[in-house]
Amino acid sequence: MTALKGNLIFGQSGGPTAVINSSAAGVFEEALKHPDIIGKVYGAAHGIVGILQENFYDIGQEDPEELKLLLGTPSSILGSCRYKLADPAEDDTDYKKILEVFRKYNIRYFFYNGGNDSMDTCDKIAHYLDQQGYECRVIGVPKTIDNDLWGTDHCPGFGSAAKFVATTTMEVFLDSRVYDRGMIIVLEVMGRHAGWLAAATALAQATGYGPDLIYLPERSFDLERMLEDVSAIYAKNNNVMIAVSEGVQTADGRFIPELVSEVAVDAFGHKQLGGAAQVLADYLSSKLKAKNRGIELSLLQRSASHIASGRDIEEAYRVGAESVQAALAGATDVMLAFRRCDGSDYRIETFQMPLSEVANKEKVIPQEWINAAGNGLTAEYIDYALPLIQGEPKQIKVDGLPRFARLRKIQAGRPG
Amino acid sequence: MTALKGNLIFGQSGGPTAVINSSAAGVFEEALKHPDIIGKVYGAAHGIVGILQENFYDIGQEDPEELKLLLGTPSSILGSCRYKLADPAEDDTDYKKILEVFRKYNIRYFFYNGGNDSMDTCDKIAHYLDQQGYECRVIGVPKTIDNDLWGTDHCPGFGSAAKFVATTTMEVFLDSRVYDRGMIIVLEVMGRHAGWLAAATALAQATGYGPDLIYLPERSFDLERMLEDVSAIYAKNNNVMIAVSEGVQTADGRFIPELVSEVAVDAFGHKQLGGAAQVLADYLSSKLKAKNRGIELSLLQRSASHIASGRDIEEAYRVGAESVQAALAGATDVMLAFRRCDGSDYRIETFQMPLSEVANKEKVIPQEWINAAGNGLTAEYIDYALPLIQGEPKQIKVDGLPRFARLRKIQAGRPG
Numbered sequence: 001m002t003a004l005k006g007n008l009i010f011g012q013s014g015g016p017t018a019v020i021n022s023s024a025a026g027v028f029e030e031a032l033k034h035p036d037i038i039g040k041v042y043g044a045a046h047g048i049v050g051i052l053q054e055n056f057y058d059i060g061q062e063d064p065e066e067l068k069l070l071l072g073t074p075s076s077i078l079g080s081c082r083y084k085l086a087d088p089a090e091d092d093t094d095y096k097k098i099l100e101v102f103r104k105y106n107i108r109y110f111f112y113n114g115g116n117d118s119m120d121t122c123d124k125i126a127h128y129l130d131q132q133g134y135e136c137r138v139i140g141v142p143k144t145i146d147n148d149l150w151g152t153d154h155c156p157g158f159g160s161a162a163k164f165v166a167t168t169t170m171e172v173f174l175d176s177r178v179y180d181r182g183m184i185i186v187l188e189v190m191g192r193h194a195g196w197l198a199a200a201t202a203l204a205q206a207t208g209y210g211p212d213l214i215y216l217p218e219r220s221f222d223l224e225r226m227l228e229d230v231s232a233i234y235a236k237n238n239n240v241m242i243a244v245s246e247g248v249q250t251a252d253g254r255f256i257p258e259l260v261s262e263v264a265v266d267a268f269g270h271k272q273l274g275g276a277a278q279v280l281a282d283y284l285s286s287k288l289k290a291k292n293r294g295i296e297l298s299l300l301q302r303s304a305s306h307i308a309s310g311r312d313i314e315e316a317y318r319v320g321a322e323s324v325q326a327a328l329a330g331a332t333d334v335m336l337a338f339r340r341c342d343g344s345d346y347r348i349e350t351f352q353m354p355l356s357e358v359a360n361k362e363k364v365i366p367q368e369w370i371n372a373a374g375n376g377l378t379a380e381y382i383d384y385a386l387p388l389i390q391g392e393p394k395q396i397k398v399d400g401l402p403r404f405a406r407l408r409k410i411q412a413g414r415p416g
Numbered sequence: 417m418t419a420l421k422g423n424l425i426f427g428q429s430g431g432p433t434a435v436i437n438s439s440a441a442g443v444f445e446e447a448l449k450h451p452d453i454i455g456k457v458y459g460a461a462h463g464i465v466g467i468l469q470e471n472f473y474d475i476g477q478e479d480p481e482e483l484k485l486l487l488g489t490p491s492s493i494l495g496s497c498r499y500k501l502a503d504p505a506e507d508d509t510d511y512k513k514i515l516e517v518f519r520k521y522n523i524r525y526f527f528y529n530g531g532n533d534s535m536d537t538c539d540k541i542a543h544y545l546d547q548q549g550y551e552c553r554v555i556g557v558p559k560t561i562d563n564d565l566w567g568t569d570h571c572p573g574f575g576s577a578a579k580f581v582a583t584t585t586m587e588v589f590l591d592s593r594v595y596d597r598g599m600i601i602v603l604e605v606m607g608r609h610a611g612w613l614a615a616a617t618a619l620a621q622a623t624g625y626g627p628d629l630i631y632l633p634e635r636s637f638d639l640e641r642m643l644e645d646v647s648a649i650y651a652k653n654n655n656v657m658i659a660v661s662e663g664v665q666t667a668d669g670r671f672i673p674e675l676v677s678e679v680a681v682d683a684f685g686h687k688q689l690g691g692a693a694q695v696l697a698d699y700l701s702s703k704l705k706a707k708n709r710g711i712e713l714s715l716l717q718r719s720a721s722h723i724a725s726g727r728d729i730e731e732a733y734r735v736g737a738e739s740v741q742a743a744l745a746g747a748t749d750v751m752l753a754f755r756r757c758d759g760s761d762y763r764i765e766t767f768q769m770p771l772s773e774v775a776n777k778e779k780v781i782p783q784e785w786i787n788a789a790g791n792g793l794t795a796e797y798i799d800y801a802l803p804l805i806q807g808e809p810k811q812i813k814v815d816g817l818p819r820f821a822r823l824r825k826i827q828a829g830r831p832g
Contacts (some may be wrong), residue, residue, distance in 0.1 A: 016594050046596045075590035082595070166817055169721040174820065175489035178432050179498070180462045207817055275694075298711045301586040307722055309816065389816040400725065400805040401582055401623055404590065 003037045004135060007106025009056060011044035013121070017157030018164075018308040019316035021405070023079045023113050025070040028059050028319020031109070031185065032193050037087035037328065038109060038110035043413055046079040047112070048121060049260030052097050053102075054413035069405035071313055072395035077407060085121050088128050095128040095200035102129070104134060105413070108326050109137050115144035115155075115319075116360060121334055123251035123355035126333035132215045137327040140355055143318055145302045147196035150361035151353040154394055156319055157302070159312030159388035160198035164304040165189055165297065166389060169204035169211065172295065173241055182234065182290035185211075185212065185241040188277035193217055194364045196385075197301070198245035202377040203385055212240050219246035223259055227287060229375055234288050244276055248256040253324055306402060310391020315348065323349050344347045346387035418454045419744065420551060422524025423446035425472060428492040429499075429530030429537070433573030433734035434580075434724040436559045437493045437821065442736020443473050443557065447525070453744065454525060458828055462495040464537060467693055468513050468831035470520075474545030477826045485550040485821035486728055488811035491723035496614050501537050504544050511544040518545070518552060521829070522778055525553050525743050529682065529736075530774060531560035531571075536753055539771035542749035554750035556771050557736055561718045563612035566777035567769040568753035573718070577618035577805035580720040580807060581605055581713065585620035585627065585659070593655060598706035600650070601627075601657040604693035605713055608743060610780045612801075613717070614661035618793040619801055621674040627657050629747050633663035636791035639675055643703060645791055650704050660692055672696055722818060723753050726807020731764065762803035773827070 008026045024043070031041045041059040044050035057078070058170075070077060088095050101107070110123045119140045125320075142149050147158035169187060176185045181186055189198035195216025205211030212233045215221060226242075234240045249255050256276035260283045278294030285292040314351035315338070323336050334352035341347040369381045396403045426443045428436055448459045460466035473494070486493060486627025487541040497688050504511050515578075517523070528538045540769045541552035564573035571698070585603060592601045600748075605614035620626030628649045631637060650656045650754075665671050672692035676699045695711030701708040732753070739752050751766035757763040785797045812819045 012594075016591055039479050049596060073590070074587050076594045079596060080594040089459060127563045138568055163816060168720070170818060170820070172715050173430055174489070175715045175719040178428075178462075178492040180465060180495060202816065209820065278691075281726040292713060295714045295716070296712070299583055299588050299709060300711070300716070303591040304584070305587060306583050332417065385813055392813070397808070399802055400579060400807065402586060403617065404586070404625065413540050 004039055004108050004137065005039070006039045006106045007040040008043060008109035008111065009042040009044055009051065009107050011047040011113065011117040012078050012080050013047040013049060013112060013118040014080060014082065014144065015302060016080055017143055017145050017302050018074045018305040019111060019157055019312050021073045021075070022069040022313045022316035023043040023141050023143060023156060023320035024077060024099040025384065027324055028067055030324040033059060034328065040412070042105070043078045046141055047081040047083065047087070049081040049083050049297050050079070051101055052094060052413050054101055055415035056413045057407070057409045058412035059307045062407050066405045066407060069403060071317065072254050072305055072393060072402060073404040074303040079403060084117060085261070088124060088157065092128070093118060095125070098125060099129060099134055100370065102134065106138065108351040109415040111139050111141055111323055113141040113143050115146065115149060116362060119149070119355055120359035122335070123359045125335065129371070137332040139228035139323045139327050139331065140358065141212050141323050142335055145197055146191050146194055148194035148362045148364065150358050151338055152387055153340045153348065154338060156312060156316035158196060159309035160304070161197055161301050162203065162311045162385055163389035164301050164307050165197060166203035167307055169201045169206060169243065170209040173204065173209040176241060176293065177239060182288070183291050184230070184234070184281055184284045184288065184292040186241045186277045186281040186284070186294045187211065187241070187297065188244060188275055189245055189393055190301055191217065191245040192247040195245040195247070196334040196365060198243055199365060199377050199381055200385060201243035202381055203389065210241070211243040213375040214377060215242065215244045215248050216365060216370060218367065218370055220249045220251035221256070222250065227320055227374060229282070229373070230284055231288065234290065244280065246276055248276065274303060305393060306395060307321070308393040309389045310393055311388065313393060314391070321348060326352060349357065371381050417600045420524050420553065421453055421455070422522045423458060424454045424525035424527065425458040425467065425523050427463040427529065428494050428529040429463040429468060429528060430560065432491040432720060433559055433561050433718050434490045435573055436529060436578040437486040437491070438490045438732035439557050439736035440493060441483055441557060442733040443527050443740055444483055446740035448476060448746065450479065454509065456674050456828070457577060458521070459628055463499065463530070464501070465497040465499050467511060467514050468494070468527055469509045469831050470517055471831035472822070472826035474480055482821045482823060485812060485819060486810060487733065488721055488818060489733040490719040493821060498747040500533060501540055504540060508544070511541070514541060515545060515548055515550055518550065523552065523599050526702050527555050527739055527791045528673055529557040529559050529829040531565060532778060533560065534776035535565070536621040538751070539749065539775045542769050542771060547655055551722040552710045552750040555739045555743050555747065557752055558753065559732070560614055562607050562610055564610035566774050566779050569752060569764065570754045570804055572728060572732035574612060574721070575725035577613055578619065578801055579805035580717050580723050580727045581613060581616040582619035582712065583723055585617045586623060586625040589620065589625040589657060592657060592709065597637045598650065598654045598704070600646070600697055600700045600704065600706050600708040601692055601699070602697040602708070602710045603627065603657070603659045604663055604711065606660060606717055607633065607818045608663040609659040609778050611663070612660040612781060614659055615781060615793050615797055617659035617800060618797055619805065625803060626657070626817065627659040629658040629791040630793060631660045631664050631791060632672065632781060632786060633661050633665065634783065634786055636667035636671070637664045637713050638666065643700070645789070646700055647704065650706065661694065665691070681757055722811060724809040725805045727804065728808055729805070729809060735766060742768060757821060797799040
């Protein structure tokens with residue numbers, strides 16, 4: 001096979017993670033090893049938006065030492081976006097512009113790092129370029145703390161978020177038990193449709209320092225039943241800690257803040273507003289006459305690179321580097337996915353998933369990994385998740401604080 | 417001087433920290449080195465409450481390896497309390513009981529680890545015992561993330577909380593800037609009367625990844641002026657991050673949630689409830705028409721032992737161990753405090769502060785360390801705080817998660 005010569009562009013999309021920049025480092029470092037095939041390596045500002053606006057940087061001009069620091073730098077170094085492309089059958093304006101930009105800059109390798117929506121974007125672009133007879137290798141690079149990408153054992157970003165969530169849960173558990181009086185703790189964890197990350201509180205539970213109850217979007221939520229669960233534990237222990245996924249909802253689709261605000265007019269004499277954690281904590285307090293803390297892990301859970309999983313960092317880098325290798329070998333319109341190897345030791349291998357099979361699907365926790373009462377996880381979940389949080393980050397620190405990568409971001413396009 | 421022979425009791429009081437157990441380890445390990453003088457080393461359950469209830473543990477029966485793990489274990493291992501003793505001139509019931517317990521168990525060394533209130537408790541007990549002619553060495557061991565204890569350069573617990581706050585602020589800063597659209601971030605940090613910990617966000621600012629504006633209880637808060645500050649920065653950057661101390665209040669004593677709820681009936685058509693972070697973020701959003709995140713660092717900031725300051729851990733241990741040495745040498749009715757040595761390198765020495773000088777006073781940030789506009793810190797604060805967050809914790813991990821100390825807690829009293 002003749003090598004496809006041309007330039008490469010890489011973009012980051014969707015919510016950032018602690019390790020999305022590790023994948024960027026993997027793509028960049030591997031791509032820069034092949035200057036005879038890949039002439040220029042570009043980084044798109046704000047994902048596909050940067051491509052549409054011809055706003056991208058020449059990564060070859062970055063200091064290699066700074067690229068290495070990407071492994072300890074959270075968030076999206078290039079900027080991200082939540083831009084959704086139209087169906088090309090209805091409106092192909094963006095696609096035409098992308099093709100125009102790709103022709104103008106001779107882009108033959110397009111890598112897009114993101115979640116479900118981004119894989120859909122990738123797939124649509126790959127098909128459009130193919131239809132137009134423009135040869136370009138399009139590769140989806142997986143990432144999401146939600147861990148809900150279809151077809152892959154797990155997603156880069158999840159292990160680090162899970163390690164932060166489990167560690168923090170253990171610490172908060174200890175803190176919440178110091179006084180000789182009752183306390184209700186409600187921890188709210190990200191995850192709109194899949195409970196993988198809220199379930200990481202079960203890793204803390206397995207150590208003896210975790211929540212009594214865990215509620216996930218995979219099971220429909222019943223406020224009365226939860227109150228029964230909580231009351232029983234509180235009566236016994238004078239203490240209760242619960243973890244809820246932000247996406248928890250009733251069978252008829254009402255989320256916790258909405259649900260509680262309806263019943264809370266009675267409880268408080270006014271409507272309750274706010275996130276699930278505080279609303280639920282206040283509600284339980286009013287019922288059990290106990291002090292409470294509602295704790296939302298907010299942006300911390302996806303940006304805590306100081307407690308990232310060492311394994312997650314390595315794997316995020318690897319999937320970036322291997323994406324380049326796959327594209328050089330001819331792959332296109334695929335996402336690189338992880339498969340767990342057989343055997344008692346944790347090992348993974350990567351394989352290629354057609355983007356059409358990944359796009360717009362969501363992987364949720366198997367029902368059989370959730371206990372019968374719907375308020376906890378089984379040992380299968382622990383066995384699945386525990387290997388993903390192993391290893392400590394080797395973050396460079398200066399004066400006790402992280403030294404993040406500083407890119408020069410030399411403009412290589414013609415933004416206007 | 418003849419050595420005072422007898423038993424020792426140690427208690428933890430007030431809000432826990434990431435390193436209060438390091439001080440416990442310091443007291444325990446040092447005390448256990450002198451079995452000829454200190455016969456038994458007890459740990460009081462829930463501070464002074466445990467003493468009143470004869471509820472305490474025999475620390476000599478603990479596994480020394482577990483005591484070492486206290487250096488990586490956050491929160492109060494013995495349990496804490498917020499019990500305030502009465503003025504003995506008005507009601508000496510508790511004091512009589514304490515004396516009775518001390519006589520019964522031959523307690524001649526009493527160590528109390530806490531903040532302002534605890535130093536007051538210590539002082540009152542020391543005076544009462546002295547008046548009753550009962551010889552006992554009473555030592556206050558400082559701790560508070562608020563850093564507001566009088567007379568000491570800084571307080572064990574502050575450095576670790578400050579390191580967590582600064583690191584997290586840097587990470588959230590990066591996360592909040594990824595999209596090509598406006599964003600308002602409000603970070604709420606603990607500190608009711610003193611802004612030392614909220615000011616730690618200035619350490620993040622000094623790295624280039626921190627808040628634009630910092631509001632502290634040391635200056636009276638003006639919502640209109642803050643809106644002007646925020647609007648100017650938002651107009652320029654399309655992004656603004658602010659840090660507020662939970663104790664921020666107006667000149668006439670109104671806190672942010674109360675203040676905003678008054679003006680917010682206009683802004684939202686309903687009263688706003690919740691903590692300062694979300695209330696303020698919602699308010700600013702309504703004014704600037706931008707997305708927002710209100711983030712309360714909640715219990716995380718005082719329990720994050722995984723990112724504790726290595727120096728803080730060492731100093732917390734040291735102040736515990738040196739308290740025992742001081743008591744053995746005859747000191748009583750004092751708190752061990754830190755003094756910074758002269759010279760460009762950071763070094764501290766400990767000295768004894770009379771408890772009466774410490775009790776019921778609060779050390780706030782010097783006005784000259786706050787900028788003229790009252791929305792940021794000067795270089796003096798950075799020079800002061802930066803040495804306190806140096807060094808990484810050497811926390812033992814098992815399967816990627818912290819291994820906290822597990823004490824046997826052999827009952828040595830007669831609770832009931």
